[in-house]
Each structure stands twice: as C-alpha cells, then as structure tokens.
Amino acid sequence: MVTATHRRKVTSASVRAGKGGEKLTSVTAYDYPTARIADEAGVDILLVGDSLGMVVLGYPDTTKVTLGDMLHHTKAVARAKPMALLAADLPFLSYGVDVRETIRNAGRLIQEGGAEAVKLEGGVRVREHIRAVVDCQIPVMGHVGLTPQSVHAFGGYKIQGKKSEDADRVLRDAVAVQEMGAFSIVLEGIPAALAERITREIDIPTIGIGAGPDCDGQVLVLHDMLGLYPDMRPKFVKVYADVGESAQAALERFCREVREGIFPGPEHSF
Numbered sequence: 001m002v003t004a005t006h007r008r009k010v011t012s013a014s015v016r017a018g019k020g021g022e023k024l025t026s027v028t029a030y031d032y033p034t035a036r037i038a039d040e041a042g043v044d045i046l047l048v049g050d051s052l053g054m055v056v057l058g059y060p061d062t063t064k065v066t067l068g069d070m071l072h073h074t075k076a077v078a079r080a081k082p083m084a085l086l087a088a089d090l091p092f093l094s095y096g097v098d099v100r101e102t103i104r105n106a107g108r109l110i111q112e113g114g115a116e117a118v119k120l121e122g123g124v125r126v127r128e129h130i131r132a133v134v135d136c137q138i139p140v141m142g143h144v145g146l147t148p149q150s151v152h153a154f155g156g157y158k159i160q161g162k163k164s165e166d167a168d169r170v171l172r173d174a175v176a177v178q179e180m181g182a183f184s185i186v187l188e189g190i191p192a193a194l195a196e197r198i199t200r201e202i203d204i205p206t207i208g209i210g211a212g213p214d215c216d217g218q219v220l221v222l223h224d225m226l227g228l229y230p231d232m233r234p235k236f237v238k239v240y241a242d243v244g245e246s247a248q249a250a251l252e253r254f255c256r257e258v259r260e261g262i263f264p265g266p267e268h269s270f
C-alpha cells in the first residue's frame with residue numbers, strides 16, 4: 001500500500017501528466033480528520049467540493065454555498081498538509097460573472113484557503129474565466145455534464161448528454177475546458193459511452209462521477225461512499241463502508257450504557 005508518508009506530493013502537473021497511466025483517485029474532504037484519513041489511504045486528489053453545502057451544511061443544493069464557506073473548509077483540509085493535491089470548488093456565482101472577480105475569488109482559495117487548484121463548473125460559457133485564472137498561474141480543474149450548480153436551469157439532477165445534440169454540447173464544453181488550459185476535468189452524470197469518447201478525444205485527464213468506468217480517474221463524495229446518508233444512495237455510488245450505521249449503533253450503545261450505569265467504568269475513572 002502506498003501511504004502518504006511513502007509517496008510523492010501530488011501536483012496539478014503530475015495529475016496532468018498522469019493521462020493514460022494509473023487511474024486517478026479522488027474523494028471530497030471538508031475537514032481535518034477526514035482529509036488525514038483520505039490522504040493516508042493514498043487518494044490522489046482531495047476535493048473540497050461545494051457538495052459540502054448538502055452533505056455537511058444541510059442545504060438542499062449547492063447554490064447556497066458561499067466563498068466564505070469554501071474558505072473555512074479548505075483551510076481545515078489544508079491543515080492536514082496532504083500529499084494529495086488539494087483542489088477547492090469555486091461556489092455558485094463566485095465566478096462566471098466578472099472575470100476580475102473570478103480571479104480574485106480563485107486567488108483567495110489559494111492564498112487564504114491553502115488550495116493548490118480550483119475547480120469550476122461549465123465549459124464554453126465560462127471559457128474566458130478559465131483562461132484568466134490559468135493565466136494567473138492558478139491550476140484549474142473543469143467540470144462538465146451534470147453540473148450541480150445548474151440544478152435549477154436543468155430542472156433537477158438529470159443525466160446530461162443522452163441525446164446526440166446534448167452529447168455534442170457536453171463534448172464541446174470539455175474541449176473548451178481543455179483549450180483554456182485546465183489540467184484535468186470532472187465528467188459528472190453522463191452516459192458511459194460519452195465519457196469514454198471525451199476521454200479519448202481530449203488530452204487532459206478526465207475524472208468521472210456517474211460517468212462509467214472509462215474515465216482516467218474516479219471521484220466520489222466521501223459521505224456517500226461511507227454510507228453517511230443511508231436514505232440517499234444514487235446508482236453511481238458504491239458504499240465502501242457503512243459508517244453511518246456503525247456510528248448510530250455506537251451512539252445508541254453509549255446512551256444505553258450511560259443510562260444503565262455501565263459507562264464510565266473504573267477503567268475510565270480517576
């Protein structure tokens with residue numbers, strides 16, 4: 001097993017160079033302890049995703065997440081000093097409106113948050129924003145397909161690129177992201193065949209979520225893969241450990257033992 005102490009620091013350049021090599025791994029991290037666990041496990045990219053709005057802050061979607069929220073959580077993950085690349089999401093409307101504001105906000109995630117790369121959603125629509133951030137020496141990860149910040153525009157979380165004209169649109173977005181200088185791109189919620197085609201046609205690594213097996217890497221939301229939301233299990237998620245269930249059982253046992261006078265025992269008392 002390659003543990004954090006026995007591996008090289010992952011950088012945007014090493015991720016970019018990894019196209020076609022060993023598959024890339026990425027999970028979301030929003031705090032210090034989970035960043036440490038994921039990093040020790042050998043994950044390549046820790047993503048402070050704006051999914052934190054839903055899985056940590058309890059919002060119904062990611063559009064409520066602020067740059068302040070992202071900075072708070074990015075700082076916590078950065079304190080783990082991961083060997084993994086630390087990428088952070090630019091939240092809804094913190095980019096894509098005014099280019100100078102996009103640069104300033106991306107810069108804050110790097111300077112104040114400690115991120116080493118930023119991720120933003122969209123392709124053709126935000127091409128000049130991607131270019132401007134890249135020109136400021138900030139590595140950009142793209143994100144196309146079912147982009148969650150567009151949930152209201154899409155009318156729900158709907159798989160994108162099923163019809164051939166939609167597939168062409170997603171491909172054009174991916175090509176635009178590459179042309180603007182991004183070092184990698186997340187493909188979310190698209191048919192596996194389309195993800196395979198995009199992965200073949202562009203030369204930056206694709207990292208899939210709900211995009212089939214043929215991407216250059218895979219990313220999952222930590223809370224999904226650890227089963228922290230047993231009532232919300234999308235088809236593309238594999239639950240690798242039922243942490244939610246075992247945490248609840250542990251807490252039920254704690255309540256019972258305190259009520260029955262079992263805890264604390266002599267070994268826990270001074």
Ligand code: KIV
Binds near residue numbers: 219
């Ligand atoms: O916010 C997030 O967690 C993401 C991943 C799902 C890619 O963007």
